[in-house]
Amino acid sequence: MTNTLTSPIIAQLPGVFEQHLSDRKQAEPASLLTQRDEAFKTFMLKGFPAYRTEEWKYTNVAPFLQEAFSFDTTTTVANTTVEELLKAAIPAGLDAYTLVCVNGKFQKELSQVPAEADVQITTVSAAIEAGAYAPHFNTEYDYKHTFEDLNTALFEEGMMIVVKKGASVDKPMHIIHLYHHSSPLFAQTRQLWVVEEGAQAQIIETLVDPASNNAVLFNNNVTEIVTEATANLQHYQLQTALHHVRIVHQTRVHQHEDSVYSHFAFIMSSAAFTRNNIDIVHVGEHIETNLYGFYLASEQQLIDNHTAVHHAKPNCNSNELYKGVLLDKAVGVFNGKIFVHQDAQKTNAFQQNNNMILSEGAMVYTKPQLEIYADDVKCSHGTTIGQVSEEALFYLKSRGIGEAAARNMLVHAFAYDVTAQITVPAIRKYIEQIADEYLDTFANN
């Protein structure tokens, strides 16, 4: 059944890891080094996920791991270049704090940070040394992918954001992950965010890897998030990277009682391969989780979204809506899991995935999945695969709207359920504009 994945990276890794570990012997706390060592052993035992295994049934990562990757993230990019790149990455009209990471490392001098009383930004290793946040790092999880272990073993320096107790950050924080490299780079990005009791924040993430790099980037990102009691976090992922980028993005959220976590994933990139894993674990009662996603794939892109919500406690709600539009020969994969544990009575869990296939050759594989072990629950899921309604198109055309414009309008209407949930107007405009550009290019071909 299991077909082992072969990649030149595997042979390269032990050497890379040994060097990596010895570089850090002095600087990092022993507990972190032990975790790195264990994670690496686990990874080497299991390897990259094999195609056709249940979690990677439709997604073969092998073709994206064939380059001779470098793990060296040192770069000598000029600050002026960086500033120019950043300017291009910020959605027009977005009023936000900017947190800049270059090749995975936080750059304070390039960033505009919120007041320290509200938000504290440090490195993960410093946080572990301080002790307070060590329990939140690299937490146990039954469904961990080996990509996460690889990240734990090899990440250079992670960014830790703590939104302080009761703080309400006045503007969204926009994290820009900038990559600069001239040869194929396999980069690990590591983040740990803690939103303390009663705090509120909006965090936006963008990945920038300019075309001038012209070399493949494989970005293995792990973000661990904790929302403490009554905290509220809105998390926007704007994935707009270019064709030479490959992304595996793990987001794991531990939600405590009465907290609200809303995730917005917009995958409008031309990145050849995107795999997002979002895992939500409910630690307390009366939690609300919202997961919204919109993906627009074209050419030969592969976009794979896996989400899992673990309802472990009673009286929690989760809401999930993912919509996708597939053009050209693109492939869309969706897998949404809802687990309702035995004690999680009075759970409400809703999940929906809708897809539009607009070209011959595009494919959709969707699998909404419910596993329910409690009886006093209301759970439902729905999924559809279809296309632009001919009748709606006819209606618009009969009113003098051209075919292309009408199609564009209907796709926007399809996405509306998701885009309408965006609370930052500048982001909504940005997303809609990108969608327009895509559809125009598609219509003109």
Added chain:
Amino acid sequence: MATENEIIQQLADKAYEFGFETTIDMEVAPPGLDEDIIRFISAKKEEPEWLLEWRLKAYRAFTKMKMPDWQHFKMPEIDFQQLSYYAAPKNQAKYNSLDEVDPELLRTFEKLGIPLDEQKALSGVAVDAVFDSVSVATTFRKELAEKGVIFCSFGEAVKEHPELVKQYLGSVVPHSDNIFAALNAAVFSDGSFVYIPKGVRCPMELSTYFRINARNTGQFERTLIVADEGAYVSYLEGCTAPMRDENQLHAAVVEIVALENAEVKYSTVQNWYPGDKEGKGGIYNFVTKRGICKGAKAKISWTQVETGSAITWKYPSVILAGDNSVGEFYSVAVTSNLQQADTGTKMFHIGKNTRSHIISKGISAGRSQNVYRGLVTVGPKATHARNFTQCDSLLIGDRCGAHTFPYIESKNPTAMIEHEATTSKIGEDQVFYLNARGIDTEQAVALIVNGYAKEVLNQLPMEFAVEAQKLLSITLEGSVG
């Protein structure tokens, strides 16, 4: 009025109603599986060389296969060498009329509520009764023969219609399809064969009653139904098995071929021994059922009411190869105590304008686990394919589980696929409403569940619908959570 807990207790304590064992002399092969036993079975059944070769090919494929690990239940360790692969009643005389059949055997069927002679007179159902693998009585042969319909045991079909069997055997479920199908192909003992000639509408519903009777005997039925162009047949399968302690493996294979404009309706009511309330004993029901709509405008419809078995693991499927062909799947799966079910369907859309419709109703009570697992796949050439799937789960009690794993794949921009699923507990307000009108909780639940499952029960032929409703009530009556 009994309290909730009392009712649940009563229900849990309820012994298996059809748990009795018939004592008839059996001829049983020694336990073990190797090429010799396959040759033995083949020789016993006086089979031609090609069939033996096919069995051996399947056996060789079987030895190379591994047990799958994706199922949502703990796979019991099955030692294939501990099973006996052949059991047949000793007095194998050919009967001309029912009077000649062993009276003990007839009594068994009577207890199950299907007296052959009564059915002959009343329901117009031809029954090919399979008693541990060997067909012992077949009724209505004459009437069917007039129409050219062939309805006989598999063994007879091999002897009398070898060309048909050879043409279609393994054409839908290949000998190496999956581990249990391969095992079945290697050691299948008997089963039923149906052929409906061109343009014939089968005048009656065909039915086979299975019973598993001998201890330690895996039952390996093989059913092959071929509906030629423009033919129609409705086929019923119903099962009950006597109570016993050891788990029994049942790995049957059903193949259906529907040619142009043909329609096959296959209905199952399954009530095999589910094990006692501690989960001891019970049948493993690992069945491969698949039909192919070979020609244009063909239609295959599966209806199943699954109430028995310790583990039910099957996915009746339809390959929609012909243009404008239709596949349907209606299912009610009930699990209680420690029963487990991992069942659903697969619809393969290959031809143009193919349509499929899936309705699945799962009901879980006690500490049981009930899984719907389905696959809908639309190929690149299946333009304007259409699918609608609805799977609902009803939970009774807080220690059971209901799970949904739908796999939906589309490679076509003109396909329309819809899937929806809901899970909820039995409505307290509905029960209260009925209570308030003098209907006790036990009856109220039976009423609600029957209403819930009605969409599926309506698909069953009259004779079966009655039995199915009875079964639902027996399994679930009163178990309100």
